[in-house]
Amino acid sequence: MEAPPYAVFLFPSVSHALKAEKILKARGIAHKVIPVPRHISSDCGVCLRVAAEQKELAAEALQGLATWEKMVLL
Amino acid sequence: MQPDPGKGQLIYFDNAATSWPKPAGMVEAMGYYNEMVGGSPGRSGHRRSIDAGRIILETREALAELFGIDDSLRIIFTKNATEALNIALLGLLQSGDHVIATCMEHNSVMRPLRFLETQGVQISVVSCSGDGRLNREDVQTAIRPQTRLLVVTHASNVTGTIQPIAELGQLARDHGVLFCVDAAQTAGALPIHVDEMAIDLLAFSGHKSLFGPQGTGGFYIRRGLEQRLRPLMMGGTGSRSEFEAQPDFMPDKYESGTPNAIGLAGLGAGVRFVLAEGVEAIRSKEEELTKRFLKGLASLKGITVYGPADAADRAAVVSFNIDGVSPSEGSLELDERFGILCRPGLHCAPAAHRTIGTFPRGTIRFGFGYFNTEEEISLALEAIRSLALRE
Numbered sequence: 001m002e003a004p005p006y007a008v009f010l011f012p013s014v015s016h017a018l019k020a021e022k023i024l025k026a027r028g029i030a031h032k033v034i035p036v037p038r039h040i041s042s043d044c045g046v047c048l049r050v051a052a053e054q055k056e057l058a059a060e061a062l063q064g065l066a067t068w069e070k071m072v073l074l
Numbered sequence: 075m076q077p078d079p080g081k082g083q084l085i086y087f088d089n090a091a092t093s094w095p096k097p098a099g100m101v102e103a104m105g106y107y108n109e110m111v112g113g114s115p116g117r118s119g120h121r122r123s124i125d126a127g128r129i130i131l132e133t134r135e136a137l138a139e140l141f142g143i144d145d146s147l148r149i150i151f152t153k154n155a156t157e158a159l160n161i162a163l164l165g166l167l168q169s170g171d172h173v174i175a176t177c178m179e180h181n182s183v184m185r186p187l188r189f190l191e192t193q194g195v196q197i198s199v200v201s202c203s204g205d206g207r208l209n210r211e212d213v214q215t216a217i218r219p220q221t222r223l224l225v226v227t228h229a230s231n232v233t234g235t236i237q238p239i240a241e242l243g244q245l246a247r248d249h250g251v252l253f254c255v256d257a258a259q260t261a262g263a264l265p266i267h268v269d270e271m272a273i274d275l276l277a278f279s280g281h282k283s284l285f286g287p288q289g290t291g292g293f294y295i296r297r298g299l300e301q302r303l304r305p306l307m308m309g310g311t312g313s314r315s316e317f318e319a320q321p322d323f324m325p326d327k328y329e330s331g332t333p334n335a336i337g338l339a340g341l342g343a344g345v346r347f348v349l350a351e352g353v354e355a356i357r358s359k360e361e362e363l364t365k366r367f368l369k370g371l372a373s374l375k376g377i378t379v380y381g382p383a384d385a386a387d388r389a390a391v392v393s394f395n396i397d398g399v400s401p402s403e404g405s406l407e408l409d410e411r412f413g414i415l416c417r418p419g420l421h422c423a424p425a426a427h428r429t430i431g432t433f434p435r436g437t438i439r440f441g442f443g444y445f446n447t448e449e450e451i452s453l454a455l456e457a458i459r460s461l462a463l464r465e
Contacts (some may be wrong), residue, residue: 008429012323013313014116015147018131035119045313046127047118 006074007055008034009048010041012067017046020066028062029054040072049074076215085450090231090259090391090441092288095415096344099270100285101230103129103343107336115335116312126335134325137284138344140353141276142267143294150328151292156182157306158277158293159273161328162254163187163225165304166275169194171222174206174251176200177238177429178230181422183256187225196220202429206235206435214245223252228260232426232439233381234364234388235331236264243272252299258282258291259389262348264357274299283356283443284348286341289334300324303325307331308346356444361391363442363451367392370455376462380430380437392438393421393430396462401436408438412457 011017017033024031032049040047050058052073062068086094107129112444113122115130127425131146138146152158163186167173175187177199191197198216202208224246229236240253246253254275257266260275262283273294281291295303300322308320309330321327348356365385371377376397382388396404401418408414419436420427429434440454 011324012309012321014124014127015131018127018208021128022131022135033119035122043313043315045116045261046124065235 001061005052005059006049007045007052007058008040009050009058009062009068010072010073011027014045014067016066016068017048020028020048020062020068021070023061023065024048024050024058027062029058029062031058037074083413085412085446085454086186087416087440087446087450087454089128089282089419089443089446090389090439092284093283093443093445095445096189096285096287096340099343100287100340104287104340106327107339111339113337114332117310117332118156129339129342130333130335133338133345134442136342136345137278137292140262140266140349142269142383145297147324148297149292149294151290151333153289153334154281154291154330155256155277155279156291158291159183159225159254160186161276161306162277162293162303163190163223164306166223166252166302170196170220170260172196172198172218172220173223173225173389174198174200174213174216174221176227177202177425178206178208178232178235178237179225179227179423179425180231180256180258181424182258183227184224184423184425184462185440194324194351199419199425202235204430205380205387206230206233206426206429207382207387208237208242210241212239212246213242214249217251218248221249221251222437223254225256227258227381228266229264229389229391230423230426231259231391232393232421232423233430233436234259234391234393235381236260236387236389237449239266239273240271241281246274247272262353262356263360263389265353268296272447280341280344284341285344287337290337290341300327303328305330308460351444360383362441363446363448364388364392366392366451367440367442367455370451371458374455374459374462377458380432382384390442391439392442393432393439394458395432395435395437396458398464399461401438404438407461408454408457412453414454414457 115126280286
């Protein structure tokens with residue numbers, strides 16, 4: 001089975017997601033803010049999408065600075 | 075500035091109420107928001123909504139830097155310092171609790187406390203010296219086993235008197251008492267560090283020394299304290315929309331409804347201006363203007379000045395009276411004859427006026443700002459001299 005190309009980080013609120021975005025930007029980790037995919041959560045907010053192979057790098061960058069609720073492979 | 079017909083330029087000395095003028099960047103940031111952003115922050119996933127959210131985050135981050143706060147999401151935005159103080163006081167205190175305040179508090183603290191008193195909260199109002207200074211020992215004596223909170227204004231809006239915040243914060247922490255600081259007069263004008271000053275709740279005004287527009291303010295909550303602080307308002311936050319219970323995390327717990335995003339865009343620019351100039355430099359200039367004014371007043375006859383004699387002990391606020399001239403008459407003449415804009419009366423702080431012996435007459439208050447000049451101080455002194463001599 002082919003590895004999923006993207007992972008998304010879900011946050012409690014848009015404020016958290018945008019704080020995380022700022023951290024990833026500063027660390028030079030490619031990412032995109034996207035609306036939360038409906039099949040993952042019914043929340044109306046946004047989440048951070050990164051390449052699946054960068055999920056550990058992103059998680060390490062965010063650890064302790066921006067709390068995420070879950071990380072899901074798309 | 076609008077020229078005052080026949081009287082030259084206006085002199086704005088009402089910065090303790092609202093600062094004016096604002097840095098150019100503040101107006102530009104609001105214009106940019108209006109033209110180029112316009113979306114509802116935290117509500118939708120489209121680019122304009124996300125841009126709006128980013129702008130608000132940048133304002134939070136700038137404030138976090140200014141106050142030494144490690145997590146910017148611990149800052150809540152409100153429409154002013156009054157709303158922030160109401161959330162802190164009404165959200166925290168319950169029947170049976172004891173709270174300590176000072177006689178220099180503004181009505182934004184005293185009115186919620188007097189309401190809470192009718193709900194069974196016990197209140198001690200600690201006296202201050204004639205120039206508005208709080209004595210640490212008097213606060214210590216007032217602490218009881220039921221004392222939940224100490225609330226202190228960082229600097230009086232009447233006399234400018236600066237309280238020893240770091241000392242009081244340590245005292246409160248040593249006794250297991252929460253410490254709430256009303257920084258309406260000082261945020262942006264005096265150095266504030268929430269950890270070094272052991273501050274649990276810091277309420278600030280956006281439209282005074284932070285150079286934001288009116289309709290902006292907020293507060294900081296120390297980590298974990300949100301579990302004990304009820305929100306005053308509940309509603310849509312853009313988060314957890316599938317649940318009908320209010321979110322329990324920061325900042326959403328206290329930020330229901332669409333925020334004043336355009337105002338917060340302006341506030342962000344104001345705070346960045348403060349960071350770029352440096353609080354120390356701003357303080358130094360304001361203290362110098364205050365010192366010059368106090369020195370000038372001391373050389374005039376028929377003038378009574380209130381508050382600390384040394385400009386170093388006060389924010390850039392000076393209350394005074396002119397013998398034989400009521401504060402309202404005096405301020406009207408200053409406006410109409412000299413184009414000097416200030417504020418007469420009781421300044422929403424009756425207990426402070428009782429402390430300095432000016433209740434119910436009040437005072438004329440000058441509130442200086444970073445954009446005032448030495449020349450304006452000289453012109454004002456000349457105008458006051460003229461009023462005192464009934465010229």
